[in-house]
Amino acid sequence: MKTPTKGPVFLRFLIVSLFVFYMLLPIVATYLFSLATRWDRSIMPEGYTWEAYQTAFNLSYFRITLKNSLILSIASCLVSFIIIVPTVYLTQINFRKFRPLLDLLMIIPFAIPTVVLALSYVRVYTFQPITRSPFLLIMATVVYTMPFMYRSVSNSVDAVDISVLTEASQSLGGDLWNTLTKVIMPNIYPGILSGMLLVFATVFADFTLAKLITGAHFKTFPMLLVEQTQIDGNVAAALSVISFTLAWGISMVLLWFSSKASKSKKAQPSDKAYIGK
Amino acid sequence: MAKYRREQKKNFLKKIVGLFPFIIFCLAFEFVPIFILVRDSFSLKSGDLTLQHYQSAFEPTYLKGFWNSIKLSGVTALIGTFLGAGIGYQIFKWPNKKIQSTLITLSDVTTNFAGAPLAFGFIIILGSAGVVTKFLLNTFHWKIYPDFSIYSFTGLILTYVYFQLPLMVLLIIPAFSGLRQDWREAAQNLGANKMEYWRNVGIPILMPSMIAGYMLLFANAFGAYATAFTLTGLRLPLITMQIGSAISGEVMREQGHGQALAVISLLIMGACIAIYQMGTNKARKWSGH
Missing domain, CATH: 1.20.5 (Single alpha-helices involved in coiled-coils or other helix-helix interfaces)
Known part of the structure; x- marks a missing residue:
């Protein structure tokens, strides 16, 4: 083994430091800006205050948009769960040959730009009461998040021997419902849970679908944030902090999860593409 | 029976x-x-078949939108792929495992900082009244506006690269771990120097991952809406903005041109994702995981 020379070590340190600086700069700036009293004359804020957060909490739309976004995210998680978990299980048990087809079906939403998905919904579902409804928005977010919910669940399904578990359950007289809820799900819950957390975080951060499908009828948290960027910078920063801290928390839980799971269960980085963009 | x-x-x-x-x-x-x-x-209100909507999709306004989107995605994906692979390699080679995993966690977490919060973060730093803008003006009397503007194409590149880089880092690190030590040793035993190893073994093995990465990054930028919407509003036409305007009916025309724009975008994204998928499959086969 050659001992590494000083040059490359220094270069490595420089490259990685610049990367870390670039990655942290807008985040740190947002946190500081949300707390700053005045920050235009010096490199650091002149003082700190919670005022922006108080103003944010007192916005008439704060509670409504937060509630709407929470309802939307939770509903999407549930619908996603109901649609995907039984499908993956049943395909694996009864139609194993068709798993590649299912893989393909589930990746398709990756290829649909969110604006295109929104346009197609708005043009097809033009009748009451569905048109531009929160229901339609939930369906859109479920389609949009389907690839990573699926991958998360299917990795878990592949990691345990589903057919042995099913046979064991059936030989003890378990029907499909009991097998699925009492035997299969407890075995694949890490995948289900991490998939749902990722869906939650993604839907909570979504601006595009909500703006284009429901618009002002059903205002979400990111819509309030975008609106505030034009009105009050400090408040917008405070809302950014709230939204990012939530996403950050969920991310940490997910990472902790995947460090517990075996290697094969790890989510693919591509799952992170598109989030909130 | x-x-x-x-x-x-x-x-x-x-x-x-x-x-x-x-x-x-x-x-x-x-x-x-x-x-x-x-x-x-493909159809008129009367139901007849037509190519009229595609003709209007090639009007200068929309061509500009497509061109801006393709340029922005192409440039930021290129920067993201090469810088990301370089940074990913440095992180992969980092001797201290604890710092290495912290760096990977950082990349993972920052992928969540996207869309409106990201755009606004850059406005705080480099907007016309931004912290760095003001600091440079007050301290060095260096007026960066209007030569530079965060609300411009350059600003969009700076912002988009922010979400491309960590994604590429996360994509490429597994590919580096797929480069097996015994291949390097085998190459060395056969008399290959470092250059030859990379040219004949390393780069060909990494190629599918690099191409897949580029395609995913391209699609990632091409489909983005919220970031550009917050940063530039509708001033800088990207194709996603134009499709968005077609939905909210800001552009009143015969219905159909929005759909034509959407179908073309769908084809572009579809092609990217298909190549991405082929690249990852190949990479997985070669690295054996």
Whole structure:
């Protein structure tokens, strides 16, 4: 083994430091800006205050948009769960040959730009009461998040021997419902849970679908944030902090999860593409 | 025999019934809307077939939108792929495992800082009244505006690269771990120097991952909406902005041109994702995981 020379070590340190600086700069700036009293004359804020957060909490739309976004995210998680978990299980048990087809079906939403998905919904579902409804928005977010919910669940399904578990359950007289809820799900819950957390975080951060499908009828948290960027910078920063801290928390839980799971269960980085963009 | 067959048929029905919710969901909220979108892009209000919407999709306004989107995605994906691979390699080679995993965690977490919060973060730093803008003005009397503007194409590049870089880092690190030590040793035993190893072994093995990475990054930027919407509003036409305007009816025209724009975008994104998928499959086969 050659001992590494000083040059490359220094270069490595420089490259990685610049990367870390670039990655942290807008985040740190947002946190500081949300707390700053005045920050235009010096490199650091002149003082700190919670005022922006108080103003944010007192916005008439704060509670409504937060509630709407929470309802939307939770509903999407549930619908996603109901649609995907039984499908993956049943395909694996009864139609194993068709798993590649299912893989393909589930990746398709990756290829649909969110604006295109929104346009197609708005043009097809033009009748009451569905048109531009929160229901339609939930369906859109479920389609949009389907690839990573699926991958998360299917990795878990592949990691345990589903057919042995099913046979064991059936030989003890378990029907499909009991097998699925009492035997299969407890075995694949890490995948289900991490998939749902990722869906939650993604839907909570979504601006595009909500703006284009429901618009002002059903205002979400990111819509309030975008609106505030034009009105009050400090408040917008405070809302950014709230939204990012939530996403950050969920991310940490997910990472902790995947460090517990075996290697094969790890989510693919591509799952992170598109989030909130 | 007939009874057996009937029994089998019943069994099959029982098996397939469980898949109905999924099938219906996909039809109703994925395939039918997209199918109708494609159909509408080819038809007039009267129902006759037409290519008129595609002709209007090639008007200068929309060509500009496509060109801006392709340029922005192409440039930021290129920067993201090469810088990201370089940074990923440095992180991969980092001797201290604890710092290495912290760096990977940082990349993972920052992928969540996207869209409106990201755009606004850059406005705080480099906007016309931004912290760095003001600091440079007050301290060095260096007026960066209007030569530089965060609300411009350059600003968009700076912002988009922010979300491209960590994604590429996360994509490429597994590819580096797939480069097996014994291949390097085998190459060395056969007399290859470092250059030759990279040219004949390392780079060909990494190629599928690099191409896949580029394609995913391209698609990632091409489909983005919220970031550019917050940063530039509708001032800088990107194709996603134009499709968005078609939805909210800000542009009143014969319905259909929006659909034509959407179908073309769908084809571009579809091609990217297809190549991405082929690249990852190949990479997985070669690195054996």
